[in-house]
Amino acid sequence: MDQIMWIALFLKIAVVLACCMGSVPFLVWFERRGSAWIQGRVGPNRVGPFGLLQSLADVLKFFFKEDFAPKNASRIYYYLAPMIALIAPLGALTMIPFGSYVEVAGQVINLQIAEVNAGVLFILAFAGLEVYPIILAGWASNNKYSVFGALRGSSQIVSYEISMGLALVSMLLAYGTLDLHSMVEWQSSAAGMWGCVMNPIGALIFWICTFAETNRLPFDLPEGEAEIVAGFHVEYGSMKFALFFLAEYVAMIMASALLATVFFGGYSLLPGFSHLVGWVSSAQGWPLQNVKAFFEFASLFLKVAFFMFVFVWVRWTLPRFRFDQLMDLGWKILFPLAMLNLGYMVALVTYLARSH
Amino acid sequence: MDLSMTLEDIFLFAFGLVAVGGSLVMLFAKNPITVALGLLSVLLATGCTYGLMGEHMVATLQIVVYAGAIMVLFVFSIMLLNLNNLKFDLAWPRVLFWASVAGLAAFFALICINVLYFFQSKMAQHQWGEFTPEKVSELGGNARVLSQALFSQNYFSFELVSIPLLIALVGAVVLAKRKLN
Structure with a gap:
């Protein structure tokens, strides 16, 4: 690799990290204001304009809190768990393409951090690693509540991973590739369509599973104030808790980005953006491809923002499930439905291949 | 080197x-x-x-x-x-313990010598099978080549491997049931 590629690699990592981690305080603020709006309350509105600096104040508080660890905890795993919790979704995020390519000094720079041709499988691999921090945190803190929370959380994630994988497989049948770039290209090509149009049930199953995978309401069973307090992270305080909190939001962003890429056209331009691209590039004299890449990034960003809004919306619309209801939904409804949907996709793909 | x-x-x-x-x-x-x-x-x-x-x-x-x-x-x-x-609580006779340690050490040394020998002669790099990296990328990537091989010429053995898994599954269920009763 020459110099430009190295600089581009570091810039890509910086952009993705900044967009992902930098938007978390804003998302927390948005979640609190959004829930207040849905519940007819005011929400945080004192710190800064519209309460925007509330999250900053919270982070400052986390930094200055006492770094406490329980006496009988297994030290190594206790400190390791929050780290893995953040590393796993961040690692998966490196596979998400956030634009087609830009041309700088005659070099074509692919807008994806890790160019792996088995991208989807890699994301599944990192999603599989997301179980470890929950198990480790629950086990290492030497607390019965946290062990119960860990058992609930890990069994929930493992169960819903199956339906999630099957929904992904049904789309892989249509795309015929594991590469996320080619998937987006297929969806934006003339012969293709958005994955959710072709496979609406698969998209719905995948969407539901992302809620369970990220432990969000209505599936936030690993926590339960009344039964098991804060679940697997009951013994975590200060920045260690903040890492878990951050990891949950990063996992939500990652799941939304994957959902957008596989089922909702990924970085392909939103309707109307193609006119905007031509207008901006001719008015400013900027190269067309780079302007297009910027608007592709904006499209993906808007789609992810919409899915993040749905996360908040669902949270205050649907009541929580009971644990057995959660398992019933996962194993007795979503899993058979995903299998049936796979059969439907096999038939559809065969039919489309015959008719062409 | x-x-x-x-x-x-x-x-x-x-x-x-x-x-x-x-x-x-x-x-x-x-x-x-x-x-x-x-x-x-x-x-x-x-x-x-x-x-x-x-x-x-x-x-x-x-x-x-x-x-x-x-x-x-x-x-x-x-x-x-x-x-x-x-x-x-492994109560091993002392002689047997040291004999097994020595045997393991010898075995490990043999592996090390083998690995070092092949590492220096770069033999591993020259022994490509049918699928060289160029041929794999020409055929459309690892996943495609692997699945095509798995579901065409190796189809029977692929299905055969699933039978031991099924047997293990049924065995596990039987064992668990017996314990409950």
Whole structure:
């Protein structure tokens, strides 16, 4: 690799990290204001304009809190768990393409951090690693509540991973590739369509599973104030808790980005953006491809923002499930439905291949 | 031997060290969770090594299957059964113990010599089978080649392998049922 590629690699990592981690305080603020709006309350509105600096104040508080660890905890795993919790979704995020390519000094720079041709499988691999921090945190803190929370959380994630994988497989049948770039290209090509149009049930199953995978309401069973307090992270305080909190939001962003890429056209331009691209590039004299890449990034960003809004919306619309209801939904409804949907996709793909 | 190291070499050695360290932890740790996590670090490090060689498919399968599925099951069952205070009291005769240690050491030395020999002669790099990297990329990537081979010429053996898995599954259910009654 020459110099430009190295600089581009570091810039890509910086952009993705900044967009992902930098938007978390804003998302927390948005979640609190959004829930207040849905519940007819005011929400945080004192710190800064519209309460925007509330999250900053919270982070400052986390930094200055006492770094406490329980006496009988297994030290190594206790400190390791929050780290893995953040590393796993961040690692998966490196596979998400956030634009087609830009041309700088005659070099074509692919807008994806890790160019792996088995991208989807890699994301599944990192999603599989997301179980470890929950198990480790629950086990290492030497607390019965946290062990119960860990058992609930890990069994929930493992169960819903199956339906999630099957929904992904049904789309892989249509795309015929594991590469996320080619998937987006297929969806934006003339012969293709958005994955959710072709496979609406698969998209719905995948969407539901992302809620369970990220432990969000209505599936936030690993926590339960009344039964098991804060679940697997009951013994975590200060920045260690903040890492878990951050990891949950990063996992939500990652799941939304994957959902957008596989089922909702990924970085392909939103309707109307193609006119905007031509207008901006001719008015400013900027190269067309780079302007297009910027608007592709904006499209993906808007789609992810919409899915993040749905996360908040669902949270205050649907009541929580009971644990057995959660398992019933996962194993007795979503899993058979995903299998049936796979059969439907096999038939559809065969039919489309015959008719062409 | 060429001593100039590229970035890839440094990473390769780092992952190799993690793998060796993890296997030592796995062998000598007392706590069952530590043993399982030692094995996990070995699996992850070998997965990273495959990735460094450019075999992303194999690396991914390694992580998905072993780290993501099998080791989760291991850690889960260790936690559930709470094997924390299990102690094995192995009363070995002293002579037999040292004999087995010596035998293992000899075996390990043989492996080391073998690996070093092949490492220096670069034999491993010259022994390509039917599928060279160029041919694999020409045919459309690892995943495509693997699945085509699996579902055409190796179809029968692929299906045959699933029968032992089925037998193991049924056996596990039978054993669990008997314990309940």
